[in-house]
Amino acid sequence: MALYVFLVVAAQVALSAACPAEFHTCQCSDHVVSCTDTAFRSTKMLQYLPPDTTKAVLTGNNWTELPWPLFGESSVEALTWLDLSNNKIRHLHGHTLNRMPNLEVLYLGNNDIFIGSRSETHNISSLHTRIFSNLPKLKHLNLANAFTEDLESSRYVSHIHEIFQESSFRSLEFIDLTGNELSVLNPHRHQGEDHDIFCEMPNIAVAYLMHNDLTYLNVKPQCLQKLSQLRLDDNKFPYLRNEDIDALTSLPLLDVLNISNNPFACDCHARNFIDWIRNNSHSARIIPQRELLTCDTAQPDIFAGRRLVDVETRLLRCPEQLTTRPRHRVSYAVLGVMLSAIFVLFGVVLYYSRKQVAARLLLLVRRSRYHSLNMDAAKLRMHENPSESTEFDV
Numbered sequence: 001m002a003l004y005v006f007l008v009v010a011a012q013v014a015l016s017a018a019c020p021a022e023f024h025t026c027q028c029s030d031h032v033v034s035c036t037d038t039a040f041r042s043t044k045m046l047q048y049l050p051p052d053t054t055k056a057v058l059t060g061n062n063w064t065e066l067p068w069p070l071f072g073e074s075s076v077e078a079l080t081w082l083d084l085s086n087n088k089i090r091h092l093h094g095h096t097l098n099r100m101p102n103l104e105v106l107y108l109g110n111n112d113i114f115i116g117s118r119s120e121t122h123n124i125s126s127l128h129t130r131i132f133s134n135l136p137k138l139k140h141l142n143l144a145n146a147f148t149e150d151l152e153s154s155r156y157v158s159h160i161h162e163i164f165q166e167s168s169f170r171s172l173e174f175i176d177l178t179g180n181e182l183s184v185l186n187p188h189r190h191q192g193e194d195h196d197i198f199c200e201m202p203n204i205a206v207a208y209l210m211h212n213d214l215t216y217l218n219v220k221p222q223c224l225q226k227l228s229q230l231r232l233d234d235n236k237f238p239y240l241r242n243e244d245i246d247a248l249t250s251l252p253l254l255d256v257l258n259i260s261n262n263p264f265a266c267d268c269h270a271r272n273f274i275d276w277i278r279n280n281s282h283s284a285r286i287i288p289q290r291e292l293l294t295c296d297t298a299q300p301d302i303f304a305g306r307r308l309v310d311v312e313t314r315l316l317r318c319p320e321q322l323t324t325r326p327r328h329r330v331s332y333a334v335l336g337v338m339l340s341a342i343f344v345l346f347g348v349v350l351y352y353s354r355k356q357v358a359a360r361l362l363l364l365v366r367r368s369r370y371h372s373l374n375m376d377a378a379k380l381r382m383h384e385n386p387s388e389s390t391e392f393d394v
Contacts, residue, residue: 022048031078036060047072055081063087064112068095075099083107085142090114094128103135109144109176114151115159132167139171144208145179158187164200174206178231182212185219199223210234210258221247229256237262239270249282257286259293266295266303266311268318277308 019028022045026035033053037060049056049071056079066089071079079100089111097103115128132138147156160180185197198204198219206229214235230248237259240248248257266274276283277290284290291309298304299317 020045020048020050031055033057043067043070046070047074049076051076052078054078057083059083059086061087064090066092066096068093069098070096071099073099075101077102079103081105084111086110088112090148092128092131094130094133097131098134100135102137104137105140106135106138107142108146109142109178111146112148113146114148115156115163129162129166131163132169134168136168137171138169140174141169141172142176143180144176147180149181157182157184161187161195161197164197165195167200169201169204171203172201173203175201175204176208177212178208179211182209182214185209185214185217196220196223202226205229205253207231216241217244217247219244219247221250224251226253227251228253230254231256231258233258233260233262235262238265239273240276242272245273245276248286249280254286256288257283258288260289263296264293264308266298266306266308266316268299268316271313271316274308274311274313274316278311278313 019026019033023033023035025038026033028034028050031050031052031054033049033055034057036057040061040063043063043066046058046067051074053076066084076099080102082100082103082105085107086109089108090113092108092113092115097106132141147160160182186195196219198207202223203226204224205226207227208231210231210233212235214232215237217232217240224247240259248254264270277287277293287293291307293308295303295306295308295311298306298311299319300315303311303316
């Protein structure tokens with residue numbers, strides 16, 4: 001055991017010795033520099049990165065603001081892999097990622113990057129739209145949980161859209177935007193703009209969009225012709241709209257669509273979506289564990305918790321139908337109670353006033369008889385004495 005510990009320590013010392021003095025707590029070997037959980041506060045050492053480095057893992061540091069360029073004025077042409085995740089990065093300048101012409105893989109996840117306007121950052125300009133514009137060979141971009149939560153999501157979604165428009169993503173094949181509170185993918189489409197965020201990535205094959213706040217897609221299928229995997233799990237989709245289903249169905253290379261853990265609302269608006277899940281061979285092929293998708297809510301609620309593949313869509317109702325019917329039922333019930341109360345009250349009054357009512361009725365009957373007798377007598381006199389006046393006193 002002691003020998004094993006000795007060998008491990010000796011190996012670590014040897015790896016550290018291979019690094020420049022500025023990277024004394026890191027490990028270096030075979031053109032790889034690894035500084036994991038080193039808690040560096042200063043970024044000055046980055047300019048001493050060995051020029052033949054092909055992979056740099058620089059994580060677990062306290063770098064709220066990165067220099068620009070990141071590795072000084074020298075070009076690091078050999079670098080193809082860069083991991084800057086979990087560094088508490090707050091500000092990323094427009095030239096920070098310059099002088100890395102051959103970079104293919106970039107990790108920026110689990111940071112606190114603030115991308116806002118000058119007014120939004122208290123006179124600190126942070127909206128640099130050309131952050132990724134000098135990475136022509138970038139293929140893999142990880143931005144999982146990369147952005148701050150201090151800015152309203154709708155604002156920084158718009159800023160992300162601007163940044164992507166100015167970026168060099170022609171070679172990008174993989175993008176991870178997990179956990180960034182994205183509510184929409186193309187915030188300006190409803191304003192008449194026809195631009196699509198994925199049109200900047202003509203070679204995108206894998207897109208991770210899970211753990212966001214998406215309720216619909218609104219994408220152009222012609223910009224996703226090479227997409228093979230799309231993860232939309234753990235969002236807020238009540239169902240997939242007809243236009244989203246049409247877009248996904250038209251993608252020729254799509255093999256995996258993950259939509260699990262979404263709050264599906266099984267009502268009349270979701271009929272086409274549920275029919276697509278149940279009966280379409282395309283959805284059966286591309287959606288893993290399709291049989292496990294369930295209704296979070298339903299109208300009627302007997303379908304809540306039921307698997308989508310077991311829902312009879314012809315029985316689904318619209319929420320507005322179910323909210324109006326109880327009102328009618330309540331109105332009829334109230335009206336019935338009121339009428340019953342009126343009849344009971346009338347009966348009670350009639351019972352206690354029965355003597356007075358009977359006396360009045362008897363008086364009316366007598367008056368009617370008396371009047372009728374007078375009329376008959378008058379007619380008889382007129383018949384016997386036609387010359388008499390027809391006036392009579394009742």
